[in-house]
Amino acid sequence: MVASRNFFAALSAFLVSATLVAADGANVLEARSADPCAAIAGKKWVAPKDVRACFSHFPVDPAIKANTIEVVNKTLAFHTSVNYQKQAPAPFSTDVHEDLLADLARISHQWYANELDLHIDLSRTLKRLNDGHCVYINQCFDSLFVTYLPTPLVYLTDASGHQSVHIAPEAFNVASAEFNDEIQFWQDALPFPLKGKLSSLSGAKVLAINGLDPLFAVDQNAKITGSFQSLGTRQNTFFSSYNAAATGWTYSMGNFAQQSLPLNDYATLTIQRVNNSRIETVTLPYRSRISSAAESWTDSKSFHQNNCVAIPGTNGEDVYASGSGAQRRELPENPANKFRQAPIPDASVARKHHLNVILDSAPQLDVVLPPGLTPQSPLEGSSGVAQFHMLEDGKTGVLALGSFSASSFDGLSASLLTGLQNLKSQGATQLVVDVSNNGGGFICAAHWLHRIIVGPKATTEPQAGLDTETRDGPLAQLIVKNIIAGADPDVQLLYNPVNWRNASNIGFSAGTDWLQPPVKKVINGRQDAFSQRLGDECQPFDSDPPAEGLFDPKKVAIVSNGRCASSCSLFSITMAKEEGSKTVVYGGRKGVQQQYCGTVGGQSTDFSTMDTEIKTAHLKNNTLAPPDFITNSIQGITWRLGFGLDDPQQPEEWQNHPADVNLPLTADIVNNPAAIWKQVAKTVLA
DSSP, rough: HHHHHHHHHHHHHHHHHHHHHHHHHHHHHHHHHOOHHHTTTTTTEEEEEHHHHHHHHHOOOHHHHHHHHHHHHHHHHGGGGTTEEEEEEEETTTOOOHHHHHHHHHHHOOOOHHHHHHHHHHHHHHHTOOOOSSSSETTTTTTTTTEESSSEEEEEEETTSSSEEEEEETTHHHHHHTTEEEEHHHHHOOOOGGGGGGGGGOOOOOEEEBBBBBHHHHHHHHHOSSSSSSSHHHHHHHEEEEETTTTTEEOOOHHHEEESOOOEEEEEEEOOOOOOOOEEEEEEOEEEEEOOOOOOOOSSHHHHHHSOOTTTTTTTTTTTTOOSSSGOOOOOOGGGGGGBBBOOOOOOHHHHHHHHEESSSSOOOOOOOGGGGGGOOOTTOBBBBEEEETTTTEEEEEEEOOBBBBSSSHHHHHHHHHHHHHHHHOOOOOEEOOOTTBEEEHHHHHHHHHHHHHHHHTTTSSSSSSOOOEEEOOOHHHHHHHIIIITTTTTTTTOOOGGGGGGTEEEOOTOOTTOOOEEEEEEETTEEEEEBBBBBOOOSSSSOOOSSOOSSGGGGGEEEEOOBBBBHHHHHHHHHHHHOOEEEEOOOTTTOOSSBBBBOEEEEOOOHHHHHHHHHOOOTTTSSSOOOBBBSSSEEEEEEEEOOSSOOBBGGSOOOOOOOOOEEEOTTTTTOOHHHHHHHHHHOOO
């Protein structure tokens, strides 16, 4: 009997212990369930709604909100375009009409349920500028998870001229290669008759997206995607495309199939598959993949601490804090580089060779263009973003130029010259320059390419680009004064006078206060002030250009999907307007004017760079200076603004750049660079 009592006592103790262990396990599960960031910690692929739950978990901290708006507001004092963008002139008057200062005041007083809602409003407010230089990005949210569908879309024209939206013919090849660890999820998500047959959707005609005309979704996206003034270009961003990147040919999924925020859970497509008369409806889930740049976390606290607060490089630094010359401080990498749509060189190269590059909330492309669409056998001189090809007609050379920047300015310049000379030696008498999705790069590389193609003439020497101006506010004036007084002995700062030349291309001396006197203007009813006109800082070039032009510019066709920006725009505009080169945009909706470039700017930069100027000039305590970002944020700006060729009194940014030719995309050439080049040679350069 005693033994029996001991047994039951032991059993009771065991059950109590087991209950406690089970309770502890349940508490852990309950804690993970209650903490939405813990629920997605360590996972590569998750549902967008689960990412959204994590992002929405954080209430707005009034101090952080106030800090963010103050940094953005005060950084805009350096942005050349803010008053122009209040109401752009025709042909962009209906595209650009954002009173940014008024909207920032609205946001500062508005209540938001959480940090994500605040971010969406602030981000989209900046995107309404339709200016890829002036963008607000927060790495706590933007592309921390990238959200995908396996069905990128294209906009095709059939033999009768009818246009319609299709799932890209190469969709399954792209998705199965890029998402091989998740493709089965989408296979299993298809309705029963199509389960496991995702490949059969490739090429299907899309009759409706979420029950509405597909073009409604295209137009809704164009309202929020930003980056380009032209409606046609923003519409084209919805669809897939390609780029000659530094790592090889890449594939852009388009805004329908790749999104930087996890805001959509499903897309319901009404389709007609290839060689099938049946109308079918499929609902596919979006899936969110974690970025390789995300810092790991275990719960909401560590998520926010590791991914949402400022990191080295978010804010600028005094470059002379450790001395000058060999003792000068090396600054941490600028986080904005991740979002610049071009390869970014070492900081020392970028200081010498200034950049004009757009920013985007999605990082540079890294999805691979399928082998069947990749151009083969590049010629001698091809390197990274510059690829050279000769067409079978024996007279058409091709330069596929995915960017105007590379790790080395000298290397890119040499590659451009060698490749073009090689094309000419092989008999090329006409040239296709494919700048699809070229986000810009070295300003002087654009000038160099213009010069070597057309040769020495009044439009290329002593200047092959646009005159520019920078904004001349009181803080900028103080920076220049302090530099003249000795704040920048090693010429590390943008505002150093020796970097620049006047409109007569005469360089400023170290003691020139080039922001005096300011040129006062009234823009859209607001007082503003700009510097004197600045000339060309590129010539003489580091290498000698050829004594004669390599091609007749009237036998040059510049080809893209309209997404040619920044330094790409500087090149395309001067070639088209001054030299008579043809411009071609492939794709796009009938009746919508296609612009061959956009977001011209003159020179782009960002808050961190401006903050370095301010701190190095010992002006951080000035009331005009923006504070440091508390958040893991980036604010881009246009620092110099190029002025027009047709109307030199107005910025080139909002002048018209209509494409000479709008090339319809058909099923046999879409996202096939070589097929597009052949068509351009046949129809445009013939």
